[in-house]
Each structure stands twice: as C-alpha cells, then as structure tokens.
Amino acid sequence: MPAAVYLGDGDIAVRELDVPDLEPDQVLVEVSHCGICGTDLHLVLERYARPNSVLGHEWAGTIAAVGADVHGWEIGARVVQNPTPGCGECRACRRGRSSVCLRREPPDLLAWTSGAFCRYKVVPSARLLRVPDGLTTRAAALTEPTAIAIHTVNLSGVTADDRVLVTGAGPVGLLTTAVLKARGIDDVTVSEPAPRRRERARAVGAARVITPDELARPPMGRPVPEPYTTAFECSGNAAAAEAAFDHLDYAGTLVFVGTGHDMPRINHNRAIVLELSIIAAYNYDIEGFGPALELLASGKLPLDALIEPDDVLLDDLLDTMHRLAAGELPGKVMVRPETRS
Numbered sequence: 430m431p432a433a434v435y436l437g438d439g440d441i442a443v444r445e446l447d448v449p450d451l452e453p454d455q456v457l458v459e460v461s462h463c464g465i466c467g468t469d470l471h472l473v474l475e476r477y478a479r480p481n482s483v484l485g486h487e488w489a490g491t492i493a494a495v496g497a498d499v500h501g502w503e504i505g506a507r508v509v510q511n512p513t514p515g516c517g518e519c520r521a522c523r524r525g526r527s528s529v530c531l532r533r534e535p536p537d538l539l540a541w542t543s544g545a546f547c548r549y550k551v552v553p554s555a556r557l558l559r560v561p562d563g564l565t566t567r568a569a570a571l572t573e574p575t576a577i578a579i580h581t582v583n584l585s586g587v588t589a590d591d592r593v594l595v596t597g598a599g600p601v602g603l604l605t606t607a608v609l610k611a612r613g614i615d616d617v618t619v620s621e622p623a624p625r626r627r628e629r630a631r632a633v634g635a636a637r638v639i640t641p642d643e644l645a646r647p648p649m650g651r652p653v654p655e656p657y658t659t660a661f662e663c664s665g666n667a668a669a670a671e672a673a674f675d676h677l678d679y680a681g682t683l684v685f686v687g688t689g690h691d692m693p694r695i696n697h698n699r700a701i702v703l704e705l706s707i708i709a710a711y712n713y714d715i716e717g718f719g720p721a722l723e724l725l726a727s728g729k730l731p732l733d734a735l736i737e738p739d740d741v742l743l744d745d746l747l748d749t750m751h752r753l754a755a756g757e758l759p760g761k762v763m764v765r766p767e768t769r770s
C-alpha cells in the first residue's frame with residue numbers, strides 16, 4: 430500500500446509498505462481522508478518525528494476486512510476510531526477527565542508508527558464508531574479535532590454571557606470559533622495577523638476580527654477598557670498568549686490550546702490582582718468522539734469553511750505542510766491516501 434513515510438531531517442517520501450496484518454479482534458480500514466494536524470507540522474518541520482514513522486491521526490475510512498472474532502461490524506461500514514477510555518476509578522477519571530487517566534500508559538508523544546497518511550490501518554473493533562448517515566466520510570475526518578474543540582469549550586465553562594477572545598485563526602482557532610458559535614456563544618473576537626485567516630474566521634462565526642496590534646498593552650493592575658471573560662489561545666505564539674492573558678477581565682480564564690516553541694511570560698501580579706485562571710486543554714471529553722460526530726452531522730458547523738476545498742495526495746503532503754506552516758491555507762487540509770501515478 431502507498432504511505433507517506435517520514436524519512437528524518439524534515440523529509441517525507443511516498444513508499445510502498447505491506448498492508449498491516451489483521452488480528453482476530455481487529456478490522457482493516459481503508460482510509461478515506463486524513464487531516465493534517467498542527468502536531469504533524471511540529472513533528473515533521475521541527476524534526477521531532479522518528480524516522481520511518483507514518484504520521485496522521487485525524488482520519489475516517491471504510492471497513493475493508495473484518496477479523497474472525499469481530500461481531501457487529503461489516504465490510505463497507507464507515508468508521509472513525511474512538512479514543513481509549515480511562516479506568517473510571519482514578520482521581521482524573523472521577524473528575525470526568527478520563528483522557529488524562531492516571532493509569533493509562535504514559536504518552537509517548539513521538540510514537541506515531543502507524544498513522545493514517547497511508548491506504549490501510551488496523552483498528553481494534555471495540556474502538557470503532559459508526560459515521561452517521563448525514564455526514565460524508567471526508568468530513569468525518571474532522572471528528573478528532575472537533576472532539577478537541579468541544580473538550581476545550583467544555584473545560585472553559587464558557588456560557589452565552591461571556592465575551593470571548595480567540596487568538597490564532599488556523600485550523601484549531603477556526604474549529605474552536607465554530608464550536609463556540611454552534612453552542613450559542615455569539616460574542617467571539619478572533620485576533621489573527623493573516624488577512625486570509627481573518628476572513629475565514631468571520632466565515633466560521635466570529636463576530637469581530639482584529640489584528641494582534643489591536644490588543645494594546647493593558648494598564649497596570651486593572652482590566653483594559655473592553656476586556657474578555659475567556660480567551661482561547663490557539664496560535665501557539667508566545668506574544669499572542671501574553672496579549673490574551675493581558676486582555677482578560679476580573680476572574681477571567683485563559684485556555685491554552687495551541688502548542689508552540691517559545692514560552693510566554695505571564696505577569697503573575699496581574700493574575701493575582703484580577704484573580705485570573707489559566708487552564709489548558711489537550712484531548713477529549715469522557716464521552717469520546719460521539720458528541721463530535723453528532724455535531725458534525727447536525728449541520729451546525731460550516732464544514733466548507735473549516736475544510737480546504739482541495740484535497741492533497743500523499744505525494745504533496747510535505748509541500749502542503751510547508752504551505753500550512755506559512756499560513757497560506759487557513760482551513761483543515763485533507764489528505765487522500767493515493768499517489769499521482
């Protein structure tokens with residue numbers, strides 16, 4: 430099968446790999462589409478990935494073969510893979526935070542040996558979720574990042590009364606904005622330097638878009654004239670995080686969502702005087718991917734604005750990663766695991 434293999438030194442090439450062997454409790458899935466995530470960009474362009482790995486974790490596909498012990502699934506079923514459930518008993522699970530279950534294997538953040546930038550994947554049948562009828566398999570590849578956006582919004586405790594700032598209008602910021610809008614949170618301002626991304630932020634539901642220089646330095650020890658109650662930092666940019674924090678109102682909350690290389694400097698005096706909170710969101714709610722599939726199928730998300738219109742073949746993955754890192758493509762790019770020849 431064709432696969433986009435990370436070779437090392439920031440390079441990717443298409444290689445022929447064996448179709449993975451199927452265990453009795455697994456199904457073989459033919460990947461329909463796999464989205465390119467910011468994590469993939471970090472792993473490849475900043476060269477953290479392990480050579481010979483296949484990246485890509487935002488996929489949806491169709492069952493192509495079923496293991497001997499699998500019941501309730503048939504060839505042709507359209508599926509995504511639910512995250513692992515927590516133990517249900519540890520402190521994190523008891524707080525409804527199963528995705529950071531204390532008894533799970535410590536995450537190996539570089540263990541991407543069997544991603545989905547390839548034609549076939551094996552998946553344990555216990556983890557399968559069916560794609561609802563009203564949702565295309567292509568759009569279902571947005572399930573994983575949508576689940577993250579839902580988790581982010583839920584953790585923040587944001588309500589329709591809140592005045593929200595989103596910093597960064599790449600795929601993460603756009604999805605967060607779209608989920609906020611779908612939840613009835615209308616007062617959302619998006620700060621983003623790239624004009625094309627600002628335009629897209631409006632298309633997915635931002636009430637107002639601004640450039641980062643419109644977030645002026647705050648007065649000492651009190652809020653700016655029009656402060657935000659909640660800020661979602663989706664850019665991974667240190668200056669954006671500092672500005673988002675500085676623009677919070679009394680008792681405001683900053684939510685870290687975007688990872689980045691440079692670390693922000695947070696004014697702890699300001700945090701104390703204004704009684705600010707800083708939280709962070711990494712993965713999923715206890716319900717897994719079900720609510721994301723439901724929201725995607727509901728028609729409440731502007732899928733055409735969230736997903737770039739042109740799909741990419743495996744041959745063009747690396748070029749596209751560079752274009753994404755340069756901010757040329759605001760939405761989620763879907764890879765179709767095929768080659769040009």
Ligand SMILES: [Zn+2]
Pocket residue numbers: 466467468486487573574
């Ligand atoms: Zn991701």
Ligand SMILES: [Zn+2]
Pocket residue numbers: 515516517518519520521522523527529530531532533
């Ligand atoms: Zn647990």
